[in-house]
Amino acid sequence: MLSAVNKWVYGPTPEERVRKWRQTLRKEGRQLEREVRQKLDQATSKTRTSLKQVAKRGDQKSARILAKEIVRSNKQRDRLLKSRATLNSIDMQLQHQLATLKVTGSLQKSSDIMKLSNRLINLPQISATMREMSMEMTKAGIMDEMLQDVMEDVEEDDVDAEADEEVDKVLLELTDGKLSAAAPAGGEALPELEAPTAEREEEDAADLERMQKQLDGLLRG
Numbered sequence: 001m002l003s004a005v006n007k008w009v010y011g012p013t014p015e016e017r018v019r020k021w022r023q024t025l026r027k028e029g030r031q032l033e034r035e036v037r038q039k040l041d042q043a044t045s046k047t048r049t050s051l052k053q054v055a056k057r058g059d060q061k062s063a064r065i066l067a068k069e070i071v072r073s074n075k076q077r078d079r080l081l082k083s084r085a086t087l088n089s090i091d092m093q094l095q096h097q098l099a100t101l102k103v104t105g106s107l108q109k110s111s112d113i114m115k116l117s118n119r120l121i122n123l124p125q126i127s128a129t130m131r132e133m134s135m136e137m138t139k140a141g142i143m144d145e146m147l148q149d150v151m152e153d154v155e156e157d158d159v160d161a162e163a164d165e166e167v168d169k170v171l172l173e174l175t176d177g178k179l180s181a182a183a184p185a186g187g188e189a190l191p192e193l194e195a196p197t198a199e200r201e202e203e204d205a206a207d208l209e210r211m212q213k214q215l216d217g218l219l220r221g
Contacts, residue, residue, distance in 0.1 A: 029087040067163035
């Protein structure tokens with residue numbers, strides 16, 4: 001009865017706060033894992049299948065568009081998996097806080113938790129959760145200040161180069177390693193390995209637009 005009254009008057013204990021944060025971090029980590037495995041990976045696999053189809057017909061423009069989407073998707077996959085690892089690192093830091101709490105009776109300031117949390121602030125999937133948690137940690141004395149937005153550079157040149165490599169890999173695969181080289185941007189068309197039909201070209205254009213929208217939605221979170 002007394003503990004219930006204290007919670008109503010003073011709020012959760014430091015130990016309860018930390019346990020709640022850890023539960024939230026684990027939940028967000030599982031959601032990121034599901035997004036990678038169940039959504040991003042499946043969409044990327046379908047896009048790569050379409051890339052093989054347009055590469056067979058020598059459609060350089062469509063092949064490069066699809067390859068760019070695959071490259072961006074792969075980068076997003078890496079970002080989500082790194083973010084999940086960062087969530088695990090914060091969880092471990094909070095576990096250390098619990099151990100320290102038993103000895104000192106209070107939560108300690110942690111620059112490590114601040115730095116790790118700042119890496120996640122711009123990730124749409126967990127941005128709101130991290131902002132709310134940072135407010136609670138600041139009030140609890142773990143952080144000195146709120147998280148700050150971090151500008152991220154998008155290296156479009158790198159995407160272009162990796163897109164060419166992706167098309168090149170597909171061509172090598174389709175020709176059993178006898179043919180390589182995605183044509184450079186603005187260069188010659190890809191070698192035509194399969195003659196297209198007007199009906200097939202219309203279907204491909206519709207599929208290309210649909211896949212672009214699907215992947216774009218996943219990449220924007």
